[in-house]
Amino acid sequence: MSKVIVFGASGLLGASLVPMLRARGHTVLAQSRGPGADLCLDPSDRTLVAAGLAEHRPAAVVNLVAATNVDLCETQTELAWEANAGVVAAIADGIDACGGEQSFRPHLVHVSTDQIYDGAGPHAEKEVHPINVYGLSKYTGELLAARVGATILRSNFYGRSRCAGRVSFSDWLVHSLREKTPITVFDDVKFSAIHIDTMCDFIVRSIELRPAGIFNAGCRDGISKAGFALALARALDLPSDNVKVGTSADMTLKARRPLDMTLQVARLEAALHLQCPSMLKEIEHTAKEYLND
Numbered sequence: 001m002s003k004v005i006v007f008g009a010s011g012l013l014g015a016s017l018v019p020m021l022r023a024r025g026h027t028v029l030a031q032s033r034g035p036g037a038d039l040c041l042d043p044s045d046r047t048l049v050a051a052g053l054a055e056h057r058p059a060a061v062v063n064l065v066a067a068t069n070v071d072l073c074e075t076q077t078e079l080a081w082e083a084n085a086g087v088v089a090a091i092a093d094g095i096d097a098c099g100g101e102q103s104f105r106p107h108l109v110h111v112s113t114d115q116i117y118d119g120a121g122p123h124a125e126k127e128v129h130p131i132n133v134y135g136l137s138k139y140t141g142e143l144l145a146a147r148v149g150a151t152i153l154r155s156n157f158y159g160r161s162r163c164a165g166r167v168s169f170s171d172w173l174v175h176s177l178r179e180k181t182p183i184t185v186f187d188d189v190k191f192s193a194i195h196i197d198t199m200c201d202f203i204v205r206s207i208e209l210r211p212a213g214i215f216n217a218g219c220r221d222g223i224s225k226a227g228f229a230l231a232l233a234r235a236l237d238l239p240s241d242n243v244k245v246g247t248s249a250d251m252t253l254k255a256r257r258p259l260d261m262t263l264q265v266a267r268l269e270a271a272l273h274l275q276c277p278s279m280l281k282e283i284e285h286t287a288k289e290y291l292n293d
């Protein structure tokens, strides 16, 4: 079992990852800029990050810090670049400062996004084509993380949020289904997103196995967002009369969005010695989680 620093631990993914790491016996230091964090510091401050790593000597570092609001990134570009690339540069520099093979060198697990793809999927890792500031800044973060031999997981996830004030895609769907709120879901947008628990499991395995490189972390297949919404409604045994199936053209957003974010996952399966789940399995797992609320 090892010591792990989780940067960006206060967010949607961190709120599930930190307890899972602790449950599996790892010692976790949760970083946030907010009060009450184990490591309360600005993660874009290279001096503070390097000092934190030198003091705590973790075996692994997980970076979850990001500006994740895709439309906000399009207009507040400085914020996007600082969170999605500047922070990664600070962490990579801090790891470099830890020294080479003879002393300790933490392994970085960096989380990225399926928003760096465009065009027809399922995408292999080399098919990079970001079409918005979020995607471009996240891709730049990947390049900075790769410099220190990181495991880079390109993903998208859903599941019940354990983070106050953060609502996941499935939280929004389930709430709308239960409250019968009219919503529109797109049948021209496809993804291979996984449940948060599956993503956390991939991160834990990456800490343990330390594969270097970029890996798509998703389901073996894909589904449209409309297909996902209707399948989740069926699995929850909820009526879906309030769900309108539309297309992305029905909505005007500030940032362009890729339509097909489906992923090829063979590289991850080989690196982590596992089989990625199917969408159906993840939807059933998601439904069970909400039914047990």
Ligand SMILES: NC(=O)c1ccc[n+]([C@@H]2O[C@H](COP(=O)([O-])OP(=O)(O)OC[C@H]3O[C@@H](n4cnc5c(N)ncnc54)[C@H](OP(=O)(O)O)[C@@H]3O)[C@@H](O)[C@H]2O)c1
Residues within 6 Å of the ligand: 008, 009, 010, 011, 012, 013, 014, 031, 032, 033, 034, 042, 043, 044, 063, 064, 065, 066, 067, 068, 069, 079, 082, 083, 087, 111, 112, 113, 114, 138, 155, 156, 157, 166
């Ligand atoms: N959410 C999704 O659906 C999704 C989909 C695909 C990929 N991802 C990726 O998954 C990872 C985790 O996402 P998440 O949804 O858990 O993230 P999140 O909740 O939006 O944010 C994570 C944390 O980042 C910190 N942060 C944000 N802006 C910052 C800034 N300018 N400077 C320093 N710290 C900042 C915040 O911590 P404090 O304010 O407490 O410091 C925040 O709690 C990210 O790499 C994201 O790109 C997310």
